[in-house]
Every structure is written in structure tokens, then in C-alpha cells.
Amino acid sequence: MPPTRPAPVRRGAVGSAALGAVTPVCLLLALTASAAVTWFTLGRPADRQRLDTLTAGRGTPVPGMALDLLGAGAATGGRLVLTLAALAAVAGISVLVARNRPSDAPVLVPAAAPAASAVLISAELRGSAVDAVLGLCCLALVLTDLLAGGRGRRRIPGGVPLGVAMTVQPALVLFAVLLWCTHSRRRALTAVAVTLGLDAIAWAARPAGTIRYWQHLADPAVVPVADLGDQSVLGALLRLGLHELPLLSAWLAAAIVVGVLALRRGAAFAADGQRLLAAGLVGCAAVVAAPVVQPAELGWLLLAATGRVGRRPEDRALWPIVAATAALLPSQALDPRIEPVTGYLLLNAPTLTAAAAAAVLPFRRRADPLWRVRRTPGPTPQHPLGRSYLPLLPAVLRPVSRPNLLLELLLIQVGYGIYTTIRNAAPDRVALSVEHAREIYRWEQAVHLDIEQTLNAWALQYDWLLDVMLDFYKLMHFTSVLSVLIWLYVRHPSRYRTGRTVLFATTGLALLGFWGLPLAPPRLTPGLGFRDSPVSSPDSAPLGALTSLTNQYAAMPSLHIAWAVWCTLVVVTTTRSPWARIPAVLYPVVTLFVVLTSANHWLLDAVGGALVLAVGCLVQYLLTGRRLTDRDRLAVTTPGPPPSATAEPEAEGTPQGGVATPPPPPGNPPPHGP
Known part of the structure; x- marks a missing residue:
């Protein structure tokens, strides 16, 4: 048998x-x-x-x-x-x-x-x-x-x-x-x-x-103009400055137009089998029509997030993340609180997102060949640290292609908002921060590393030099990082994701230091003689209006040093041009000199920043198996960009919508996104 x-x-x-x-x-x-x-x-x-x-x-x-x-x-x-x-x-x-x-x-x-x-x-x-x-x-x-x-x-x-x-x-x-x-x-x-x-x-x-x-x-007058917790269209129009008849006319017009479009689209998608999407679209229209909208009512955006927008796999994740961000995060988290950047669109992002989902966004039908897209995973040449269970992320989440630009801007904005919120929420314990600073200074004196006072006393003799260093301290911290990120995204997309992940991991780890070890910078430690200008007192703040947005007692570790060293590693390992490498190598040296001379950081803060960057690189390595300092990609040349998305055929060549699609002619690739 x-x-x-x-x-x-x-x-x-x-x-x-x-x-x-x-x-x-x-x-x-x-x-x-x-x-x-x-x-x-x-x-x-x-x-x-x-x-x-x-x-x-x-x-x-x-x-x-x-x-x-x-x-x-x-x-x-x-x-x-x-x-x-x-x-x-x-x-x-x-x-x-x-x-x-x-x-x-x-x-x-x-x-x-x-x-x-x-x-x-x-x-x-x-x-x-x-x-x-x-x-x-x-x-x-x-x-x-x-x-x-x-x-x-x-x-x-x-x-x-x-x-x-x-x-x-x-x-x-x-x-x-x-x-x-x-x-x-x-x-x-x-x-x-x-x-x-x-x-x-x-x-x-x-x-x-x-x-x-x-x-x-x-009565629409009961909606307070300054109440940002209300995310209704009526509240957005009130914050825009409309009142009485113009306010009612604009609100009713928006509610009728969005409601009619959402009902038509909802009925079509319900017939297409996408009942969650249909419910989400009509729910978003109800958000637009409601006179007062509480945060829980934005949950309809998560149902609308089941819809699919975009051709490339890199574009497909944009809409769900936008919907989740608008539904779950307060509008203040999208506002960087920097006057040139603050805008009406950011503060009313949930309302505008719901209106766009209900009436504008081109969601795909199930019969669309691009209903399914498959992302090409990035290669992993070897297992990190020789462990078979590493890297931690699956291959589909380790691509090396250029990501969606709007998605990256959203992640940077939300990441900066979360970073600012947590950094400012760190315990602002002045007495404990000053005591920690004195202990740091005594330890540096014991090992003869107390160079801050010498540098600060020398800089106080030259007002113009101190002004230049303070401008460098304020401007270059963000400008240099954004410049390197833009350069990677445009010129070296295969290395962009690695560099961005290291930067995000480093910043997240630094927040733990801000919370667990509040530390006063030298200029805010009384009795030691540190000053930011010849006429200032030891408890002054050199950053002007920007100091009201940050916790001044979050000096350990120094993100100025961590981000500067990150810029150097990225540039040196990506390009061979001496015109880029020489400034990149000098940048962290100049940054260290500036933060010590202007009494904004201790020397051990800089050491802590370098250690946090090292741990961030390790986190990235364990997640994806790629290192920030890899040089092997410099010699790799490709004749053209690889296909980033491929439409997966359904069983027996018939998509889920029931409409058969003819096979592609011989010699032509299947339809895919650009």
C-alpha cells in the first residue's frame, strides 16, 4: 500500500x-x-x-x-x-x-x-x-x-x-x-x-x-474662535475671520458640495465591495457638515485610510499615514511654532484632510490593475553580527528606493513636533539641573578637561566673534541637517533611508537623556563665571525668542554634536569630492568649538552626543542590516532606476472586481508605476 x-x-x-x-x-x-x-x-x-x-x-x-x-x-x-x-x-x-x-x-x-x-x-x-x-x-x-x-x-x-x-x-x-x-x-x-x-x-x-x-x-456663534480642539469646518472658517452671513454661507456651501460628492463616491465604492472606504468617506462628509467636531469623530479618517491612492509602492503609504496623523495627533503637533513656518493649513489639517478624503482623493477601484502593488525589497548582503534572526525588519520594509517626498516631509514635521513636545516636557527642574552641572564641572576639573571657562573668557574679549558664534549656533544646527537630507534624497536615494533612520533613532535616544538627566548649560550655572556676552548675567539666554520654545535645561546629550558628526559621516562615506569632504570634516570641529566657547554645552555633553549617535547607528544596523558608513555603494553604477512597483496579477488573470484584463503584449513588462 x-x-x-x-x-x-x-x-x-x-x-x-x-x-x-x-x-x-x-x-x-x-x-x-x-x-x-x-x-x-x-x-x-x-x-x-x-x-x-x-x-x-x-x-x-x-x-x-x-x-x-x-x-x-x-x-x-x-x-x-x-x-x-x-x-x-x-x-x-x-x-x-x-x-x-x-x-x-x-x-x-x-x-x-x-x-x-x-x-x-x-x-x-x-x-x-x-x-x-x-x-x-x-x-x-x-x-x-x-x-x-x-x-x-x-x-x-x-x-x-x-x-x-x-x-x-x-x-x-x-x-x-x-x-x-x-x-x-x-x-x-x-x-x-x-x-x-x-x-x-x-x-x-x-x-x-x-x-x-x-x-x-x-447657533454657530457658540464655537470659540481660538478653540483649536474643535476641528469642524465652521471652526476653521471662524478662525479665518468670517462671521454671520458669510460664515453661514461658506459653511453650508462646503457641507452641501462635500456631502453630495461623498455620497456619490460612497455609493460607488460600496458597490465595488469597499464598504469600509464607503463608510469612511461619508463619515468624513459628516465631519465637514457638523457644527462642532470632537477628536473622536475623526476616527472616520482611519476607515477612509483603507482606500488606496498612488501608483508606486512608495506613494501608497502616504495616505494612510496622513489619515492616521490627522485623526490621532492634535493639530498643535503639526505646528513647528516657528513664525515663518506656522500656517493656517497646518492648524486645520484634520478638517482639510477629512474634506479631501470625502470629495477629492482618487481612490482606486478593485478592478484597477494597480489595486495591488508590490515593493521591491532592498538586498541584505549578510546578517548583522552573524545572527540569523537579524535584521529585525522584514525584507519588504527594507527598500532602498527613493521614498515619497510628501511622506518624508510629513515624517520630518511630525517627528520634529514630537521631539519639541517631549523635549519641552522634560523635567524643568532648575535646582537639580544646576547641581548636575556643578557635578559635571567638578568631574572635568578632576581629569583636567575643564576647557570651557578658558574658551569662554577668551571669546568674551571679542564681541563680534561671539555674535558670529551665536548666529552659527542658532542657524547651522537645523540648516546643515536639512541640507544633507535634501542632498541625499536628490543625489543618493539609495543611502537616504539609512541616513534618515540613523538621524531619527539618534534624536529619539537623546530625548531619554533630556528626560532622565536634566542638565544646565554653563551659561545657566551661576557662580562659575560663564557668560554669553560681556554685559550679560550668568542666567541669561542667548537665543532670543527661540529660547521660549525649548527647554534650556536639556543639555545632555548635545544634539548639536550628534547631528554635526552625522553630517560628516554621511558626506564622507557618500562622496569622494574634496570640496564636500573638507567642509564636512571641519563642521563638527567648528561646532564643538562654538558650543564650548559660547557656554552652551559642557565637553561631556559633546561626548554624550557622539555616544548617542553610535547607538543610533547600531539601531539602524540591527533593523535593516545596512550601515551608515558603508562604502560599497560608491562603486555601484546602474544603467537606470529599477522598477519600483509591479501590478500583481490575480488568479487566472481576472482581478477581484470580476472584469478580465487582457495580458500585456509579448516583450512588454506588466503595468507598473513610474
Whole structure:
């Protein structure tokens, strides 16, 4: 009897099993984090006051009545009910998104729960926890009505969840219009009837509170101009300076145009099988039409992020990152707080992103040959440190092609915003920082490395020289790094990703030093005689208005030295031109002389900066297997850029949309992005 052969294992079966094991773990972690953060934020005084307003009938009428009927008017009971509602919303959204994900995007299975949890936690930390829970519950109710219709027996009549959500957020009536346009008219009418019935019950129970609620929604003057937490179109127009009739006209025009376009596109993408994208587009239109938008309502952007934009793989990641940034980060994080750069577009980025997603962005259909694109991974000549499990990143995440320019600018801007926020949030403990500085100075004196005082005393004799050094200190720190990054991106794209990752890792590690070891620079250490000018006092700051944006007691390690040495390593290992190498070698030497002479850093700060850069290079090496100092690419010449994207053919030559695409003629490559 011949031996039986084991059944072949389908490709992706192991991956599906692994994802199935990962999903419960991710869901459990997301629920735990959501419960902890929700319970904590609901205990803040502002949220306790908001909960009292809600249950007393002065807030949203129907949720306040529900809390009263559950006996949750007290602070502890309200916190418990809202925490359970938040957990139910996170779990429901996770399950619905995982079941309706695009067929070739299994990564959304474990990412659905963290995404829903991230929306909740980010909204709670940025605004009112009560409004964040209500907003996420409305999102879960809408998705329940839209996405759970054809799965199993319906326990709740269609249209009821949407009607409840419309009662809390009237702008969600756009989803009833979407149901009407997609021939689900009974569900649309049911949703409207449920909304009218709940509003009538609230009116009968609390007429005064209901009247105040609808007056609040109908009066755009209640939106404060300076409230950047409100990311509605109405708030953006108010911050632009419009009032009364021009304000109402512009708001209504934007709401009507964006709403009509979003409904048309949503119906088309729902028919195309992209139901998550359709829900996200209409939800973004509801954000545009709402008079007040809380941070949790921006969660519709994450559903719209499932759409696919762009031809090249390097372009494909831009839209999801933009959507996640706008939905999860406060608008202040996108503002560098430097006057020439600060702009209206950055402060209103969430609003504009939602409007663009609903009406403008050209998302691809499933029948499009470029629905799937495959990125060519970068080669790894050997395993780092001889370990087979290194590098840590998979090959698809280690490309060497030129990345998308807008994506890089966004990463740099967001990275700088996070860096500035964390650096300024580091403990500004003056007494401890000064004591650390004195210990550093005593240690340098013990080993005869205290050259700062000699250099500073010599520079104080020449006012013009000190002014030049201070200008160098202010300008070259950012200008040189940006110049090198631009040069790498334009002339040496294969080395750009390596250099950028080392720079980001070095800066992130330096933040740990700023937080853990607050250190005063020499010029802010009294009693040692350091000064930044002949007429200044030891506690002065030489950077003018820029000092109000930074923590002056974050001197260890010195990022001036770390970034300067990074510039040198990148330039010297990339080009053989002496006109570039000689200034690159001199730049960190001059920077070290400037920071010591102007009393802005200790010598050990410079040593710490060099060590942080070394660790950043090690992190990059372990992640990708590429070193910042690799020279082998200098001799590599290629006749032309390799193809960066290839359209993957579907099974039997038929794409998922069901429309067959003819094969390419012989001798021609398959369609791919430029």
C-alpha cells in the first residue's frame, strides 16, 4: 500500500493561523488600555462636570436620559457605564473592521483593535472623555448598521443603531441618505423614525434641556474662535475671520458640495465591495457638515485610510499615514511654532484632510490593475553580527528606493513636533539641573578637561566673534541637517533611508537623556563665571525668542554634536569630492568649538552626543542590516532606476472586481508605476 502523502498546505494558511492567534491578544491589550485610560480620564474635574451637565439635561438629551434610567447619575456610576460603553465600542469596531477588511490586507486583522483603541485614547487625552466615548459609540453604531447586515440573523432591526447614532450626532443623517441611495430605503426610513421618536421622548421628558441643545447646534456663534480642539469646518472658517452671513454661507456651501460628492463616491465604492472606504468617506462628509467636531469623530479618517491612492509602492503609504496623523495627533503637533513656518493649513489639517478624503482623493477601484502593488525589497548582503534572526525588519520594509517626498516631509514635521513636545516636557527642574552641572564641572576639573571657562573668557574679549558664534549656533544646527537630507534624497536615494533612520533613532535616544538627566548649560550655572556676552548675567539666554520654545535645561546629550558628526559621516562615506569632504570634516570641529566657547554645552555633553549617535547607528544596523558608513555603494553604477512597483496579477488573470484584463503584449513588462 503506497504511503499517503500529506495534504499540501495552502500559501497563507500559516499566516492566517498566526494572525488568528495574534488577534485575541491585540484585542485584549486594546481593551485593557481603553479601560484604564477611560476610567482615569473620566475622573478628571472637567469630565465630572461634563457628566453632571449631561445627566442634568443641559447636554445631549438622549444619552443623559439613558444614564439617569440606569441610575448612573452619580460620578462613579457614570464612569462605570461610560467605561463599559467604550469597551463595547472598541470591541464592536474591531470585529466589524476585521470582517470587512480588503481581501489582500490581512494586516488589518490585528491592527483593527489597536486602531479603535488609539482613536478612543487619543480623543480622551485631547478633549473631553465623555464626548470621546459618545463619539466612538456613534461610530460603532453606524458600522453595526452598515457592515453587519448580511452576517447571520439580525437581532436588531436594520436602521435602529443608525437612528440612535443620528440622535446624538445629527450630521450622521448622511448615512441615512447613503442607505436610501443604495436601495436600502426601509432601513433609512427606520433610522429617521427612530431619531424622531427618541427626540420626541427627550422633548417630552426634558423640554428645556432639549431646546437648549438644538439652539446650541443651530447657533454657530457658540464655537470659540481660538478653540483649536474643535476641528469642524465652521471652526476653521471662524478662525479665518468670517462671521454671520458669510460664515453661514461658506459653511453650508462646503457641507452641501462635500456631502453630495461623498455620497456619490460612497455609493460607488460600496458597490465595488469597499464598504469600509464607503463608510469612511461619508463619515468624513459628516465631519465637514457638523457644527462642532470632537477628536473622536475623526476616527472616520482611519476607515477612509483603507482606500488606496498612488501608483508606486512608495506613494501608497502616504495616505494612510496622513489619515492616521490627522485623526490621532492634535493639530498643535503639526505646528513647528516657528513664525515663518506656522500656517493656517497646518492648524486645520484634520478638517482639510477629512474634506479631501470625502470629495477629492482618487481612490482606486478593485478592478484597477494597480489595486495591488508590490515593493521591491532592498538586498541584505549578510546578517548583522552573524545572527540569523537579524535584521529585525522584514525584507519588504527594507527598500532602498527613493521614498515619497510628501511622506518624508510629513515624517520630518511630525517627528520634529514630537521631539519639541517631549523635549519641552522634560523635567524643568532648575535646582537639580544646576547641581548636575556643578557635578559635571567638578568631574572635568578632576581629569583636567575643564576647557570651557578658558574658551569662554577668551571669546568674551571679542564681541563680534561671539555674535558670529551665536548666529552659527542658532542657524547651522537645523540648516546643515536639512541640507544633507535634501542632498541625499536628490543625489543618493539609495543611502537616504539609512541616513534618515540613523538621524531619527539618534534624536529619539537623546530625548531619554533630556528626560532622565536634566542638565544646565554653563551659561545657566551661576557662580562659575560663564557668560554669553560681556554685559550679560550668568542666567541669561542667548537665543532670543527661540529660547521660549525649548527647554534650556536639556543639555545632555548635545544634539548639536550628534547631528554635526552625522553630517560628516554621511558626506564622507557618500562622496569622494574634496570640496564636500573638507567642509564636512571641519563642521563638527567648528561646532564643538562654538558650543564650548559660547557656554552652551559642557565637553561631556559633546561626548554624550557622539555616544548617542553610535547607538543610533547600531539601531539602524540591527533593523535593516545596512550601515551608515558603508562604502560599497560608491562603486555601484546602474544603467537606470529599477522598477519600483509591479501590478500583481490575480488568479487566472481576472482581478477581484470580476472584469478580465487582457495580458500585456509579448516583450512588454506588466503595468507598473513610474
